[in-house]
Every structure is written in C-alpha cells, then in structure tokens.
Amino acid sequence: MIASNTAAPVLELRDVSKSFGPVVALRSGSLRVDAGSIHALVGENGAGKSTLVKVVAGVHRRDTGTFELGGEPVDFSSTAESKQAGIAVIYQEPTLFPDLSVTENIFMGRQLLSRGRRIDRQAMYAEAEGLFTRLGVRIDPRRPAEGLSIADQQIIEIAKAISLDARLLVMDEPTAALSGVEVERLFAVARSLRDEGRALVFISHRFDEVFALADTVTVMRDGAYIDTRRIDETSPSELVSLMVGRDVDDLFPKVPAEIGAPVLQVRGLNRAGVFHDIDLEVRAGEIVGLAGLVGAGRSEIARAVFGVDRYDSGSVSVAGKPVKGHDPRSAIRAGMAFIPEDRRKQGLVIDSSVTRNVAGVIRRGIAKAGLLTSAMEHRAAGPWAATLEVKTSALDMTAATMSGGNQQKVVIAKWLATGPKLLIIDEPTRGIDVGTKAEVHRLLSELAGQGLAILMISSELPEVLGMADRVLVLCEGRITAELDRADATPEAVMHAATHHLEAAR
Amino acid sequence: MSHTDIERPDAESSEVSASEALLVEPSRLSPTRRVLTTVLRSRELSIFLVLVAVVVLATAKNESFLFSSDGWRNFLLNPSILVLLAVGQGVVIITRNVDLSVGSVMALTAYLTGRLFIEQPGLPVVVVLAACLLLGAVLGLVNGALVAYGNVPALVITLGTLYIYRGIMLTWAGSDRINAGDLPREFLRLGTRAVLGVPILTIIALVVLAAVGYYLHTARGGRELYAIGSDPDAAVLYGLAVRRRVLAAFVLSGALAGLAGALYTARYGTVSSSVGNGIELQAVAAAVIGGIAIFGGSGTVWGAAIGAFLLVTINRALPSLGIEDFWQRAVVGALILGAIVLDRVLAARQARRLAESRDHA
Secondary structure, three states: OOOOOOOOOOEEEEEEEEEEOOEEEEEEEEEEEOOOEEEEEEOOOOOOHHHHHHHHHOOOOOOEEEEEEOOEEOOOOOHHHHHHOOEEEEOOOOOOOOOOEHHHHHHOOOOOEOHHHOEOHHHHHHHHHHHHHHHOOOOOOOOEOOOOOHHHHHHHHHHHHHHHOOOEEEEEOOOOOOOHHHHHHHHHHHHHHHHOOOEEEEEOOOHHHHHHHOOEEEEEEOOEEEEEEEHHHOOHHHHHHHHHOOOHHHHOOOOOOOOOOEEEEEEEEEEOOOEEEEEEEEEOOOEEEEEEOOOOOHHHHHHHHHOOOOOOEEEEEEOOEEOOOOOHHHHHHOOEEEEOOOHHHHOOOOOOEHHHHHHHOOHHHHOEOOEOOHHHHHHHHHHHHHHOOOOOOOOOOEHHHOOHHHHHHHHHHHHHOOOOOEEEEEOOOOOOOHHHHHHHHHHHHHHHHOOOEEEEEOOOHHHHHHHOOEEEEEEOOEEEEEEEOOOOOHHHHHHHHHOOHHHHO | OHHHOOOOHHHOOOOOOHHHHHHHOHHHOOHHHHHHHHHHOOHHHHHHHHHHHHHHHHHHHOHHHOOOHHHHHHHHHOOHHHHHHHHHHHHHHHOOOOOOOHHHHHHHHHHHHHHHHHHOOOOOHHHHHHHHHHHHHHHHHHHHHHHHHHOOOHHHHHHHHHHHHHHHHHHHHOOOOEOHHHOOHHHHHHHHOEEOOEEHHHHHHHHHHHHHHHHHHHOHHHHHHHHHHHOHHHHHHOOOOHHHHHHHHHHHHHHHHHHHHHHHHHHHOOEOOOOOOOHHHHHHHHHHHOOOOOOOOOOOHHHHHHHHHHHHHHHHHHHHOOOOHHHHHHHHHHHHHHHHHHHHHHHHHHHHHHHHHHHHO
C-alpha cells in the first residue's frame, strides 16, 4: 500500500460551502482522502454528501473553502476538468445515453482511435467485453443502453470509471440497487483499485458495507463535517449517534390517530418493466410509508395510482369506488391529491403568487360564470394559507422566492383546498432544511389525525420509520415487505429493499 | 437483474427473431447476420424503397420520367440543393436542436453570389463559393452562439434569425434581381454540366453527404453530437464540450446553406427576393422522413438525404401521375405525419420489448 501520512492526500477539502439561493446545501464540508484508501462518507439524506460530491466532480462550484487535489489547489468549473484531473464519479442515478450502445456509453468522449482518427469500434467492443468480464457481468456491449435495469446501468457507470483509470473514484451510493452478488463483485473491484494505490470515496447508507469495505469514515450532518474515524476504532452505534446528533422521535412527531375505513385500495397493479402485482391499502387517518431504493418504482407507482402514468393491469379504488386509470382528473374527483417529488416542476406554478397556486385547483368551484377575479381567489386561498402557517406576509408573493419548506406547504395547501380523502406525497421533505422539515412532518401528522389517508414516499429512512403507521418496502418494482410500525426497524426495511422476493423466501 | 450473472437457459436453443436479438443481445448474431439485419431493418432502406416505388410508378406511367436525358438529369439535379440543406439540418436535429434560418441564409448567399460577380466580374468561381460558405458559417455561428450560450430554444432563436436574415437580404437587394446575364458563363455551367451523366451539383452534394456521414459515424466529435441529442444533461456530466459541439453543428448547417445559395444561383441563374422561402421546412421534413428523430440522438444524414430525394421526386412525380395540386401537398403532409407516427410507435415498441426482456430475465 502506498498510503502514508507524509504524502499529500489525493483529495483534501476544507470548509467548503455551497448555497442555492436561500437554501444552504453545504455549510462546511471537509474531507481528506489518502491514496490507497477507501474512505466512507456517511450521513443522513440532506447532510450534504451529494453536494460535496458534485463540488468534487465539477458540477457545482464551491462558494468558499479550499479544494486540493494531490496537494495542488484546484478549481473546477466543469466536469471535463475534473475528469481530466483523474476524478471519476459514479452518481446515485446513472446518467446514460439511451439511444447509444452500451459500449459507446462507456467510451463517449474518449473513444479508442485507429488510423486516421477513426473511432475503433471493434477495439472498444473488445475492451467493453473485457471490462464486463472483469466485473463478472453479462451485458451485450452492442445493445442500446435504453431499457437496462438500474443495476446494469450502475455496472456501465462503474465500467466507465474503471476504464478511465481514475486516481480518485467517488461512488455515490453505488450499491443502492445492486444485489448481494453484485455488491460483492463491486467490492472486489474496489479493493483491487485501492491496492493499485487509487483513492476511493464510498457513500453508503448501509453500515455493514461501510465496515466491510472502508478503512476510514467521515460523518456529515446538516451540511457540515462532524468527524473522521478509522474504521477499526469506531462502531456502527457510534456512527449513528454522530450522524443523527439528536433524538429521532423529536424529529418525526407522529401523533397517534384513529384508523378508520380503507380509503385507497390498489389491487394487482402492473406495468411491464416498472412494477408488478402491487396490492396496497391506505385507511383513513393512517400514514403508509412507501420505502425502497432509488429506482425501485415508488414514484412510478404513485404516478400510476394518481393516473399520471398508465398501468397495464390492476385496479385502483377510492372509498370503494373504482377510479379510471390514466386520468388524473377522475382521480382528483374521487378525492385523491398528489404532491410529486419535484414540486418546483410538477406541483407548484413557480412564478405565480401563493394565492394563484392555492386557488388554481379549485378554480371551478369558486369561479362565477366561468370568470375568476383575484378577489375571489383571495377569499378562497386565505383560510388555507393561514391554517398551514405559510410564512408569506402577503399572499401575493411569488412562490419562487419562498424557502423549500414554505413552498411545500403551499403545495399541500393547494391540494387540501380540494378537500381530498387521500394524499399521496412523494419525498415530502426533499430539499427542505432541517428546521422546516419538522413543520412539514407536524402538518402531515395533524392531517392524518383529522382523518386524511396519507401515502408517503420517502428515501429518508428515519422519516419513514418515524411517520408511518405501516411501511411497504419495494424492491425492483415489487412489494417485498409490509411492516407494522413496531416491526419497522432500519435493518428490516433495508433488508427488504435489497432482496428480491425470491431471495427472501 | 439475474440475467447479468447467469447464462440464460435459452441462450443456446432459442430461436428468437433476429430483430429481437438485435435489440437485446446483438453480439449473439454472427457479424454477417447482424449487419444484414441492421440494414434490412433500417429506416434508410425502407425510405429508399419508397423512393424506388415512386420512381417505378412514375416511370411506368411516363417513360421519360427517368429514361430521358432531361428526366435523369432532373432526378439527380433537383434534389441536390435540398440534400445539402437536409444534411446540415440533420446534424442540427441530431443534437436536439433545429435550424429554421437556412432558407434565409441561402437567400442571402444566393444574392451575395450575384452581387460579387456584378462588382468583380473576373472573380474565380472558387473564391465566390468560399465567400458563400464563409458568410453562411458566420450566420450559423450567430445562431449557434445564441442557442449554446443564450440557453434559448433553437426553435425560437432560428425563427427570429429566419426573419432577420431575410430582412437583411431584402434591404440589401432592394428591388434588384440577379439575372443570368449578370453571371459568368463558367459559373452557370457549374449548374448544368455533368460528369459521366452525373451533374456536378449532385456530385458536390454527395461528396458533402459522404463526408458528413463519415464524420458522424466514425469521429469522436460525430458520436458526441448523438450523445448530446440523446441526453443533454448526461452529456454535461460526461464532460463533453456540449456548447462547442452545438455551435459547430449550427456553423455546419449555416455553411451548407451558404453553399446551397451559391449553387442555387448557378443552377437557376436568377435570384429574386423569394429564394428559399419555406425550404427550411422541407429540410426538416426530409430529415424527419429520413429517420432522424426530432428529439435528437438517432438517425443518419444518409436517411435525411434519401428523404430529400423522396420529397423532391414525389413533388415531380405526382403531377405526372395526374394527381391534383391539393393532393400533392396532402401526400407530403401524410408522409411527414406517417414518419413521425412510425417513429413513436417503433420507439414505444422497442422500449416495451427492452422492458419485457428485463422482466423475463
């Protein structure tokens, strides 16, 4: 091993910060990675890990702080520069070109050339074949990237990084969608890269992986560096307390509510290649959490239930009455409300005032003779915004200028105005700073208390465990576990989220 | 995801259709069969067969459609200018953009050609062609810079420059017309002469087509254009020079439109203010009919060129088949709609097949 304390570290970040408008994504990130080391980076979702990675990758430019590579200060303004400097990043969600072949995806931008600067397809196919053999997978190098499973897409990303011969390899939850065998294979490759003297940064939520693979671990919380430990001098429980830093129960105050009759009933919902045999039920006053890894099909199911996307077979009914598929309007009429993941894009008319946003969905109800005046809109929207304590001094403020937490509340207000029986909410607190998260949670909990049925999708395990009365776990488009609040431990959920039904049996 | 670890049990025995295999596991086919299946299933071939059918029909009705010196010449010569435009347009569309200003660029350089010969009668033809290429490239550069750096959709930018460039041409030309008498005979011969029965204009168009087609298929830069069109965000993450490539695509489109303007003057001898009106839409149509996906990322300029041939040939064939003017346009419209619908259907079918192959694995 080349690692030594005297040599300059491959990567050193000190007090790096990054804000997006009013949202501080990274307050003070620090990270020091030596050559020949696998360095784990852990922290809750929203702790700033992904932002830190994107600074290293050149996707974002840091606002303040130092950033050194091999002892040299660097300042990347593009991903090309970081690549040039020998940094390869494998993102959580793979980014491939669907129209192009797998091989082209691996070599794009640095294709092998033969005489006359022609790209040498045969050589690339051969090398891709070699890479796949080394990774122990069977993917046809000539097939298009379109239609590959998330696991296979990850493999392509990894093959790409390996072929790049990078000196620093950053993996942002690379194992999130891999099966046990594939994880082992990846680890073997990671170790061999480490033994070649490369530095690896490994982001994972799974402590067993962190302890199996890494030699050093850095903990982040709320956008800041907390501590770095050698892996043999720490324990999972110590890492958890460093990561959380506060009591989970305070964060997610779900008040017990009386659970009533079933509101949403989904039977045998299928969509080829996306999800299969989905049965679920949400009762009045109940919060059902839909957990699973990125790409497991959670959002897709929500969108299909609400009718945004079509499904091949199965049925959806609200309060016993069937709801037509692929028709959001009939879903709204049946009493469904849907708050999508990316509220800026899908749930909120970002350049309109709060009033307009809230009144938008109920305009039919409040309009007179098909006309809508702002006075009418104000009358209809006022009470809702007040109930939700949206901190907008004037309801005329445009939604774009508000914080993430307040935007989310406006979106919720917008849907509550329709008087729904069921609320489907996808990633309710993504991109919301920690202080405001609790308010969103309190609101959801109160709404459940008033008898609303809530189907909540969340990638944040503590959020799911803290809020949900029942947790459904998805893996590769199938429900692999249904856990009551009492049985829902992080281990149980993660186990179900990473194991196929077949494997679990 | 098990199909990545384990040999599929049916790997040996299966007789899945060649098209299915081509999609999921092309390497299982023998190289010859792979090439054959790819060609047989290519959009270029089917559009070429449509072209052949049109020519055969028209020739059966009227033998001189193809088998007369005029018929043969028109068959090759008429589409040449549109081929140039369609090639440029194709490259731009592959990057998920569009260039609507090519007609106006062509008008400007067509007029420039005449103007240059009037001002400097002794000017060598090559210099004039180079000047037109240059002016076209500069106008394309303006488009490209606005699209790549202004982050405004190409549709809006080039719609704007369509009017601006046309306005410049109208102001510059005034009520002037360029007539054949203003042009040197040597230049006009460029538009009519043929080598071994193939008009020079056609040769120029085919050489350009071959060069661009070769570049797109075999050069890094060419493949990056496809990548950018396939997923622009991913292209940024890959560290590709997205802006530079998009800029270059527009410069190429502009330069080819510039060349087309000069060749237009050589071919027709007269330049009025309405030169190239609406031809940009024909260029887009040719590219789309030829199999270039309107959202970028797939298709070839070969297809675009065949599409251009088909459009022009249909326009020439329908009257001789005795079809009314209204129906002539409707046929072209149906062709475009058909091409787009076919694209969507094929894409959806491919996505479903790929998804199913994943489920069955």
